[in-house]
Amino acid sequence: MILEGTGRMSINSSTSLLHEQPSWTNEYSTCNVSSSFFGTQWHEIHPQYWTKYQVWEWLQHLLDTNQLDATCIPFQEFDINGEHLCSMTVQDFTRAAGTARQLLYSNLQHLKWTGKYTLTYPSVMASWKEENYLYDSSYGSTVDLLESKTYCRAQISMSTTSHQPLDSTDMKKTQDHPPKSHSKKHNPRGTHLWEFIRDILLNPEKNPGLIKWEDRSEGIFRFLKSEAVAQLWGKKKNNSSMTYEKLSRAMRYYYKREILERVDGRRLVYKFGKNARGWRENEN
C-alpha cells in the first residue's frame, strides 16, 4: 500500500526475497510438510489450534530450514499442544527452548501475529508478503516499537534477574557511574540509528523478519528487508525518502566509531562493535 506499485523502489531487496528469506518463511516446497495427519498442516492454522503433533512439525520445520541440529531444541519440553505453546512466556521459552529459544519465540510470535491462515501455498506466501511489506498498520509508529520493547525488556529482566537496563534511550543508568551534571547525553531526535536497529533485533514481537541475528553471541546480524527497515527508520525520523542506500552510509560511519565492525564478503551483514551497548543477552 505504501509504495507498492510505484515502481520507484522495492521495499524489499530482491535477493532477500528470493534467497535470504527469514528462516520461517523458507520454501514451503522443500520443507516436506508431508503430514496431513489431522487433515490440516501446521502452517495452515493458527498455532493456538495446533495439536501436539503439529507443534512437533513446526519444531522440525525450524530445524530443517535453519539447518540446525536436533539437539538445539529439547523436544521433550514441547510435548504440548498449540494452546499451551501460545501461552508460553518469554521466561518459559528461555527455560525450555535451549539455544534455539530466540528463533522459536520470534517465529511463534510472528505466526501468532500474522493471523492469516489459508489452505493454499500461494495464498500463504501472499499473506506473508503482505504482512512483511505492509507492516505499518500494526507496526504503527516507533512508539509501538518502543513500548513493546519496554514490555519485552521487563519480561527479560524478570527472567534473567538482570539489573542492567538494556536500553540507553528510554532511561539512563542511575547507579553505575557518578552522574554528570546532565543525566542525558546529546542525543538528537531520541534514538540513534544503531539503537534503532538493535531494538528491532531485540524485539521479536515487532520484528516481522526485518533483521535477523546471524550469530547472537557475536552480535552479527543481517538485514532481511533492507528497504523496509529504511522505510521504518525514515518513519521514525519523519523522512519518507529514506532508503537503504542512505541508511547504509550512516551504518558505515559507525565502523570508525567502533559501534559496528565490518563483516567482509557478506552483503547486508553487520556486527556490533565494542562501543555498541545493550545487545548482548546477558550484558553486564
Next chain:
DNA sequence: CACAACTTTCCTGTTT
C-alpha cells in the same frame, strides 16, 4: 547564535 553530534544526501568508483 554557535557548536557538536549525528546523520542525510549526493556522488563516483568498486565489488559481488
Next chain:
DNA sequence: TAAACAGGAAAGTTGT
C-alpha cells in the same frame, strides 16, 4: 546488470 559496498564532501537537524 542490479544491488551492495566504500568513503569523500557538504548540507541538514537537533540538543546544549
